[in-house]
Amino acid sequence: MSTVPISVTVDGQRYESDVEPRQLLVHHLRDGLGRVGTPIGCDTSNCGACTVLLDGKSVKSCAVLAVQTDGRSVTTVQGLANGTWHPVQQAFHAEHGLQCGYCTPGMMLAAVDLLTENPNPTEAEIRDGLEGNLCRCTGYQNIVKAVQAAAVAMQAEGAAR
Amino acid sequence: MIPASFDYARPDSVETALAALAAGGEDAKVLAGGQSLVPLLRLRLAYPSVLVDLGGVSELRGVRDDGDALVIGAMTTHYEVMTNALVREHAGLLAEATGTVADPAVRHRGTFGGSLAHGDPAGDLPAVALAYGAQMVIAGSGGRRTVEAADFFVDYLQTAVGPDEVLVEVRVPKLGAGWGHHYEKFHRTAQAWALVGVAALVRRSNGSIAEARVGLTNMGTTPLRASAAEAALAGVDASAAAVASAADHAADGTSPSSDLHAQSDYREHLARVLTRRAVASAAGL
Structure with a gap:
């Protein structure tokens, strides 16, 4: 099992990880980084429950590979509040x-x-x-x-x- | 971990991408925006040995003005295409139709070139490229070649792009003044694929329709031109009655599939009705 090193900023915090290329972003967030605020809904890219912001733009994190986010910034629902609610x-x-x-x-x-x-x-x-x-x-x-x-x-x- | 294992290459140029494809052999696969491919990987309907991710090839992104055509990099996202000032000015039909692809989150990732190279006849953009008479520029180990849209879409999910090649850019001709456009799509629910879609480009002149180009989405295993309707439209009065009469030929010569959501005769009916609406709107009626 080969892995690829990636560096992704999630909700303002930078994470260095080794991921399998087949790892979906949503699984990386939940299982790899323990950031479980992003739910998995349909697993078919239809429902949008797993939507996060990638460099500020909405994406379905079940339709993005974690390796594709190397060097980029992800915002989940856990990063929306800044002291007070968004x-x-x-x-x-x-x-x-x-x-x-x-x-x-x-x-x-x-x-x-x-x-x-x-x-x-x-x-x-x-x-x-x-x-x-x-x-x-x-x-x-x-x-x-x-x-x-x-x-x-x-x-x-x-x-x- | 839902997809099957694969190796991953992230080239930074077309040349290194081609080398990675060649090294990967026949089961290597190009990853563009991934909005069709990642779901296929997840369902294990696709299990490539190596994915060659074009996300790092910056030369494949962007829109430039090349005189009589716009040149759109294959990795330009739908969002970038539909908000691009050059596209909105010179290729309004493309901007309009791209705005109907899937939903905003998918449009942020999905790419123009990926949508064309995937060759799904239910996709909106192949019919648009066909209506424009766009040209696809394909890079391979022997250099670059240009393929007309009419020759690009070979069969269901098959295009002229070979397994060791990369679609690099698309030339969309500027049609000039006097052309109107409309993309009319019928789908069951928001963000669903088109049951049928119709891409219309119409040039009016002195109260008549001088020329009409009609691309059909999901009326066969490839996008199609509604040639009989186009011929029937040429030269007719720009009136609702004349357009309706010509649009009755929109399904001539097609043999659309039947599936869970639509029988083939219903698709033929949709093609006629949507062609009437699309052409009428494009003609300003």
Whole structure:
């Protein structure tokens, strides 16, 4: 079994690891680094539960090999809060943007990416932007409300700076 | 650890990538964005001996203006293609259709060249490349060769790219002023593959349709041109009735597959309806 050395920054912390080339990023995060905030949902790249940010852009971590992230930066749900909750986390809490919670980490990271790209999205743009993330509880109404609330909060935060 | 074991090479140039492919033998496989390949590895439908990851080959990324064509590096991601100013200006159909591929997270990883070289007839971009008459530049040990889109897609998941070759860039001709475009796709759910898709490019002139190009997604084992509909559209009045009449020929000569989600006759029906919509929209009707 040959391994490849990789160096990946996860949630601001740098990790040097030796991984098998076939190791999926999500397994590397969970089993290799013990960072289990990123759940495995469907294992078919459909559901988006395992979404993380790779150099700031959303990706499905079950469709990325760990070796492909060498030298790059990964943000998981565990890296969103910075002393206080991220506005997206606060909004999902305040608007009850979750039911069972399984899709929530991926949903929040997709929302962060969406709001970085488009700080003031329409409802249709939010639904389009989250199309790769499935909620089996079908709790989409409150998820959309949460993203709308987060957009308002982040714009207010930006204006206050 | 779900995929079967493989060795891994991460070349930093096309030349070293070709060398790695040659050294890997016939079971070596190119890894582009991985949005089709990694799921196939995970299902163990693919079990290459060595993966040659093009992610480190920076010369394969980006879009440049080459006068009468845009040259798009094979490793340019869907996200980069659809947000690129040159693509939006000169290849609007490509920008539009790329924006419908899968979902945002997949578009951040998946690449234009990977989508074409994978040769999935349900993919959106092969039909678009065919409608444009794009040219694919393929590198091999003997140098580079250029293959027309019409000759590139050989069969289901098979293209003109040989096992020891790499698709390096795609030349998309600029069509100039007067062309409208639309990509119309029918799928069961958000992010699902197209049951059928239609890529339309239409040039209007003095109230009539001077020329129409219609690419079909998922109407056979390769992307197809709706040649009969294109011929029927040439020169007709730019009216809804004339477009509808010509679009009735959209499935002529095709033999689409039947599967869990659509029988072949339903796909033929979709091709006619979606062609009518796509051409009408591209013609500004």
